[in-house]
Amino acid sequence: xxxxxxxxxxxxxxxxxxxxxxxxxxxxxxxxxxxxxxxxxxxxxxxxxxxxxxxxxxxxxxxxxxxxxxxxxxxxxxxxxxxxxxxxxxxxxxxxxxxxxxxxxxxxxxxxxxxxxxxxxxxxxxxxxxxxxxxxxxxxxxxxxxxxxxxxxxxxxxxxxxxxxxxxxxxxxxxxxxxxxxxxxxxxxxxxxxxxxxxxxxxxxxxxxxxxxxxxxxxxxxxxxxxxxxxxxxxxxxxxxxxxxxxxxxxxxxxxxxxxxxxxxxxxxxxxxxxxxxxxxxxxxxxxxxxxxxxxxxxxxxxxxxxxxxxxxxxxxxxxxxxxxxxxxxxxxxxxxxxxxxxxxxxxxxxx
Amino acid sequence: xxxxxxxxxxxxxxxxxxxxxxxxxxxxxxxxxxxxxxxxxxxxxxxxxxxxxxxxxxxxxxxxxxxxxxxxxxxxxxxxxxxxxxxxxxxxxxxxxxxxxxxxxxxxxxxxxxxxxxxxxxxxxxxxxxxxxxxxxxxxxxxxxxxxxxxxxxxxxxxxxxxxxxxxxxxxxxxxxxxxxxxxxxxxxxxxxxxxxxxxxxxxxxxxxxxxxxxxxxxxxxxxxxxxxxxxxxxxxxxxxxxxxxxxxxxxxxxxxxxxxxxxxxxxxxxxxxxxxxxxxxxxxxxxxxxxxxxxxxxxxxxxxxxxxxxxxxxxxxxxxxxxxxxxxxxxxxxxxxxxxxxxxxxxxxxx
Numbered sequence: 001x002x003x004x005x006x007x008x009x010x011x012x013x014x015x016x017x018x019x020x021x022x023x024x025x026x027x028x029x030x031x032x033x034x035x036x037x038x039x040x041x042x043x044x045x046x047x048x049x050x051x052x053x054x055x056x057x058x059x060x061x062x063x064x065x066x067x068x069x070x071x072x073x074x075x076x077x078x079x080x081x082x083x084x085x086x087x088x089x090x091x092x093x094x095x096x097x098x099x100x101x102x103x104x105x106x107x108x109x110x111x112x113x114x115x116x117x118x119x120x121x122x123x124x125x126x127x128x129x130x131x132x133x134x135x136x137x138x139x140x141x142x143x144x145x146x147x148x149x150x151x152x153x154x155x156x157x158x159x160x161x162x163x164x165x166x167x168x169x170x171x172x173x174x175x176x177x178x179x180x181x182x183x184x185x186x187x188x189x190x191x192x193x194x195x196x197x198x199x200x201x202x203x204x205x206x207x208x209x210x211x212x213x214x215x216x217x218x219x220x221x222x223x224x225x226x227x228x229x230x231x232x233x234x235x236x237x238x239x240x241x242x243x244x245x246x247x248x249x250x251x252x253x254x255x256x257x258x259x260x261x262x263x264x265x266x267x268x269x270x271x272x273x274x275x276x277x278x279x280x281x282x283x284x285x286x287x288x289x290x291x292x293x294x295x296x297x298x299x300x301x302x303x304x305x306x307x308x309x310x311x312x313x314x315x316x317x318x319x320x321x322x323x324x325x326x327x328x329x330x331x332x333x334x335x336x337x338x339x340x341x342x343x344x345x346x347x348x349x350x351x352x
Numbered sequence: 353x354x355x356x357x358x359x360x361x362x363x364x365x366x367x368x369x370x371x372x373x374x375x376x377x378x379x380x381x382x383x384x385x386x387x388x389x390x391x392x393x394x395x396x397x398x399x400x401x402x403x404x405x406x407x408x409x410x411x412x413x414x415x416x417x418x419x420x421x422x423x424x425x426x427x428x429x430x431x432x433x434x435x436x437x438x439x440x441x442x443x444x445x446x447x448x449x450x451x452x453x454x455x456x457x458x459x460x461x462x463x464x465x466x467x468x469x470x471x472x473x474x475x476x477x478x479x480x481x482x483x484x485x486x487x488x489x490x491x492x493x494x495x496x497x498x499x500x501x502x503x504x505x506x507x508x509x510x511x512x513x514x515x516x517x518x519x520x521x522x523x524x525x526x527x528x529x530x531x532x533x534x535x536x537x538x539x540x541x542x543x544x545x546x547x548x549x550x551x552x553x554x555x556x557x558x559x560x561x562x563x564x565x566x567x568x569x570x571x572x573x574x575x576x577x578x579x580x581x582x583x584x585x586x587x588x589x590x591x592x593x594x595x596x597x598x599x600x601x602x603x604x605x606x607x608x609x610x611x612x613x614x615x616x617x618x619x620x621x622x623x624x625x626x627x628x629x630x631x632x633x634x635x636x637x638x639x640x641x642x643x644x645x646x647x648x649x650x651x652x653x654x655x656x657x658x659x660x661x662x663x664x665x666x667x668x669x670x671x672x673x674x675x676x677x678x679x680x681x682x683x684x685x686x687x688x689x690x691x692x693x694x695x696x697x698x699x700x701x702x703x704x
Contacts (some may be wrong), residue, residue, distance in 0.1 A: 002579035004529045004553055006451035014589030017412050028408075037404030046402040046599065052389030054398075054568035054603075056380075057561070060369055081531035084436055088592045099358035120590040177356045201356055216598035227354035235365030238472040240440045246568040247398065247599045251406075268634070 008122070018319055032184070032294050034213040035336035036268065038251070039261040042214070045254035046302050049247040058249055060241045065249045068117040069221055072256045073193050078226040080231065082252075083181065084208035084243040086183055086220030087113065089232075090149075092239075093222065094121045096231040097177040099145030107136055109325060111181065113153045123147075130154075134190040134288055134296075136161050138169045148173060151181040153189055156321065156331040158290030163190045170199045179203045184292035186211035186266050187273070193223050200225040210293055211257045211266055212214060219244065219252040269293050275335045279344040283314045283351055302351065314346050360474070367468040370671050379668040379691050384536070386565040386648050388620065390603070391613040394566070397606035399522045401599040406407060410601055412593045417601045421573055424608045425545050430578040433585065434604075436595040437502045438535055438559035438572030439465065441584075442501075444591075445555060445574065446454035446473045448583040449529040452498030459488055463507045474500075482506075486640055486648075487512050490521045500525060503533040505541055508673065508683040510642030522551045529580065531555045536644035538563035538618050539625070545575050554575040561646055563618055571596065571604040597615065613672055621645050625686045631696040650680045654703065666698050 001010060018031035037043075066080040073080075083089035094117045098104045106114045108127035118125040128140045134157040141148055148169070153160045170178055180192045182204055192204045203224035209215035222232060236243065244252075255262065274297060277287045280297050287297040298304060308320040308330055319331040334340065353362060370383035389395075418432040425432075435441035446469045450456050458466045460479035471479040480492045486509040493500055500521070505512045512558035522530055532544045532554055544556045555576035574584060588595070596604075607614065625647060629639045632649050639649040650656060660672040660682055671683040686692065 002577075002583060004449055004580060005583040006448055008450050008451065009583045009586050012586045012590045014586050016589075017409070017592060017593040020409055020411055022411075031409055033409065034407045037407050043402040043406075046406075047399050049568075050395040050398040054395075055386045055389050057372055057383055057385065057567040058570070059372055059374075077623050084595055085592060088595070090590050096358055096361050097356055099360065116590050120587070140373040213407040214403075214410040218410070218594055218597040227355075228356060231354060231357040231361045233365045234361050234366050235472070236365045237368075239436060239443050241367060241369040242439070242570055243436055245570040245597065248597055281466070316615055 007237070012119060013116065015113045019317065021317065023072045025315065027335060028095055029335050029339065029341055029343065030317040030319045030331040032210055032292070032333045033215050034210060034265060034269065034293065035334070035339060036213055036265045038213040039255060039258040041258045042251045042254045045250040046247045049250045054154070054246060058242050058244060058246045062244050062249050064253050065244070068253045068256045069223075073223060075193070075196065075223055076226070077204050079196065079223055079229055081229045081236070082244060083220050083223040083236065085209065085218040085259055086181070086205050089205050089220040089222050089244060090181060091117055092232050092235050093179055093205070094118070094123055096235040097179070097203070097228065098123045098147040100175070100176065102144045102146040104147045104149065105141055106149050107154065107155070109134060109157060111151050113320070114149060130157070134159050138165050141169060142172050145173070145176050147176045147179070149179040149181060151183060152192070153184045153187075153292040155184070155292070156294070156319065156326070156329075157288050157296045158184070158292040158294055159288055160189045161176050162290035163192065163194070167191050167195065170202055173203060177203055178200050178281065179205060181205045183210055187293045188291035191312065200227065203228050208252055208255060212262060213265060214251060214255060217248045217251050219248050269334050272337055276332070276334065276340045276344065280347070283344070291326045294331055294333045295332050296329050298330070304328045304330050306319070306349065307347075310350050311346060316343055316346055353526065364471060365468065367465045370539045371669065372479050373669065376669060379687060379694055381685040381687050381691065381695065382669040382671045384562055384644070385567050385688070386562060386566055386617060386645065388617045388622065389693060390565040390608040391607060393610045394603045394606045397602040398599045401602045406598060410420055410594050410596060410598045414596050414601050417596070418606050420608050421575075425575060427548065428578070429446055429546070430579055431548065431575055431700050433574040433581045433588070434596060435572050435588070437561065437570040438533070438557050439694055440595060441557050441572040442531070443469055444584050444587050445531055445557070446470070448587040449555070450475045450499040451530070452528065454498040454528070456497045456499045456501065457493055457495070457497045458501050459506065461486060461506070461509060464673070466501060479541060482509070486511050489549060490517050492523050493521060497525070497528050499528045501530070501531040501566045502535060503535060504544070505536045505539075505642065505644040507536070507644070508646070508671065508678070508681075509558050509640050509648045510536070510644040510646055511640060512541045512643035515544065515546070518544050519547060522547065522554055529553045529555055531557060533557045535559045535562055535574055539645045540643035548576050554580065560604055560607060564614060565617060566603060566607060569600045569603050571600050592700045621686050624689055624692050628684070628686065628692045628696065632699065635696070635699055646684050648681050650682070651703070656680045656682050659699070659702065662702050663698060668695055668698055
């Protein structure tokens, strides 16, 4: 605490990301990273950027990247916004689109950065309970609001809201922006990007950190009506002209040009998720249906925090949230085939 | 304009960075980039990061980079904050340290992003006139304020405020934070980092974009009292956990480890600045004394905007600001020896 801080700073409770341990030889299943590295074409693109040109600023508008994303998703370039990871993109959406007299709505069980951004940008918010099955109940969002945001699939549950439910939400909610945070959509969901031309208040946000194996490069993007994008650009350009460095822009472009590699990684993760779900179910775990690259599981006879600690002793890190309603769950990222097998073996051993 | 925008967005006037033209074969002297590329060790460090590890998040706290900067500048690691370019670092300082009832003060002739950040973060501000010689008058800052910020050397004038004047400012201003934005300090100034242990309200901000030839990588940092740094971290961690990607962190570390290359580039730029100043003076230009990697010059008989346009026709781009007090000046970045010679030749030809 310091008398020099802006008063707001004193009341902030910053977000705490999943641990990034510096020791190696860990089975790291705690931050939903992809077990497979990026495409070799992406690595080649990054190496090509290691040149004298780094003395020059990057393209502040990331035109080539925006056009690549627009082509990939069959939208216009002015419907695309890019940022330094989807967290930056969402933070900008909070500032550009959510600061209204009515409260922002999001599920009570969801990405725990949403309340942090709300406090940071002084956006009033209200949580909407998920059902007993951890599903998002679209009808419960039918109330006065200044915006709606939720991940789909939801985090940390992995549960998918089908596209017809999102359509329904957009039909009943036309006066504020609906942000669908699709960080995990490529692992089995249908993207709401298909709806952006029909709903001027829909913004869909993606990241390259998960399905495109680029957590280390920090690239995210949003797709929506050009007016929403323009609002985002105004905030971005009042904050930081060049949030994406040259290698990040080049890496992201290359990733969209290697569809085959992308699809094969997603398919491998999905297959591992299904095997791991089966293995854990056989051990007595209740595993929520997941469309993400993680599963959310609890064991009726074993305390989740204890299990997480026991796994850590075996050099396996999973994510545990000490929070109401979910404090008996473990969130387990889908690792490689071997990592998933080692996890299942460890749990089998522990449960005796 | 959209009804979905937060009301603040409607009133924003975003910053417009210097043009980044996509055509090549230009002599680009408009955005103060270094004419020399980064150290080969930096390029090697970036290439080494192009690996499977990019599937993993970067270190959110950039510990290795912070320690490297701390060692280089002989401070403790908890006195160092890093960000996605110094623009992001300054934007975070505005939020963390400048939002107080009294207005922020900055010179009337200065970096034109300051009023943009003030509007963006709703920080009330007041400008303090520079002298007729475009010098910062420290005594004029002796007034109630919620913070003070200025570049040193100042932009776009290039004028340096000596360290004893900064000390004087800190002696008369103890109740609010003084941010010294030292983007250009390595080209001939003495850094106020030497004062941070004496003044708990001093924050010094640097960028790797200019003297370290890394505009394309987006890395900046701040050094100050640990309490100021903690306030900055709270804002950063309420916004974006991982603003620096893996290659950017590695490149920045490598840059600080190649002191010889860094010094030689700075010396070459300084030598070119002195030659160019001489050449322009011989052509009748009045050139302000500069301690930066650019000069600010006017010709008593030739309109600056006309000159800028004529240079553009010869594929030479310089920066022109259509603003009161400086609309007869050109801001010319120091290019390579050859580029500076070509500029001088073109001007000689144009002036007849």
